[in-house]
Amino acid sequence: MRAGDGSLPHALETGETEAFVETLRDQHQRVADVSRRLQSQVAHYLTLGGVLSYVADGAAVDASDIEADAYQLLYRNLTATLYQDAPSLDSMRTIADLERLCAIAARNRGREPIRFQRLVDLFDVDRRTIRDSYLSVHEKLFVLTAVTEYDNQRPRSTRLYLRDTGLVSALENKTPRAALDDLDYEADLARIAAFDHTMRLAYGVNAAQGNPEPPSVQYWRGREGEVDFVFEVGGIPVPIGLAYQSQEREESLEAVQEFKEAYDTPLGFLLAGDTTRGRQPIEHLGGGIIQLPYWLYLLLC
Structure with missing residues (x-):
């Protein structure tokens, strides 16, 4: 992810995205055995806060069991x-x-x-x-x-x-149970957690390139919608659209496409909260846009 021919910096510098897609697929394969558990745990993680992680043989944490x-x-x-x-x-x-x-x-x-x-x-x-x-x-x-x-x-x-x-x-004076039962609230928490992870990811990628400065993550508004997060690697912007709820997918995808055209950047992400059955977990949508599961994005480093 951070260095080498299959890294994000190499894909941005060369415009060649296939090796980077393979890196993402390799990272998914490493956690494939627990992917269902991780996906099911996202709502509990968002309710509890912290950093998403997994223990291969560990018991899943149920946020509804947490005291208010x-x-x-x-x-x-x-x-x-x-x-x-x-x-x-x-x-x-x-x-x-x-x-x-x-x-x-x-x-x-x-x-x-x-x-x-x-x-x-x-x-x-x-x-x-x-x-x-x-x-x-x-x-x-x-x-x-x-x-x-x-x-x-x-x-x-x-x-x-x-x-x-x-x-x-x-x-917000929410109880864990109330937070779990509110799907729109969950989507808001997913946006916040994705921002926090993007800050850490931006720092890690840039530090590996010899630039350990504090990260900068911004947003961008275009005619077609909004790109949720933008960060730069070596001066090249990386747009990230979030589609945690399925109805957000088309607008987020169009916004990322518009950004890529406006700034002539080779790569963009679409983070899908739910993936349609039968699709590959990581998809190259064409035009340098890569769709990956939201939960997997939170594990990238």
Whole structure:
């Protein structure tokens, strides 16, 4: 994935995607024996938060068995982190404002960009303070990351992503059972988890190329729809469309195609939350667009 002829950087540099597709298929084959378990566990993982992983002989974790106060522990940990560490990073008007920002991010769940002016009005500070203090502190603590539109030099809006889906549920006063039973809420959590993984993936791929700078993941709006995530490797953008729910597939695919044409980039991803029976787990859709299961994407490194 990170280096060699079958790596993502090599595919981007040469435009030859077949070897990279084979690398993805090899990675899928390594977990093929537990793929059904992993796929069935995605909703529980999204409810609990953390990082998706597997133990070949281990027992599956059922989020519905988790006590509701587990979320309250996450919230208390957030509060402790903000009050203990934030003052040493920057001067804040009130630490409570940082909690409010997290609550806004949890309520929005990355669905729509939030205008900077709205944040300015809510917190009664200027835009520079929002950007350089409020958002910067959260990013340094790996609690929340704010992203802007790709290739937009004067963005007026930002998307706010909490970095742990369990914390989203804690701030939304959800119980594990309620989170499991809400399919639209699950799709929102899937977007948040995919963003968090894309940040880690972007860092890993670029660090392997000798560029260990903090990763940058953005979004992009075109005429045909929105590309959920864009990151660069060696200056070449990689668009990623998320179709966690089947009805999102065509719009996400068209958006990735439009981005590829606009930026002449050789490769793009479509992440499918559910795959139609009979299809290959990893499909080359043509034009350099690769479809792979959402759960497998969360395991790529």
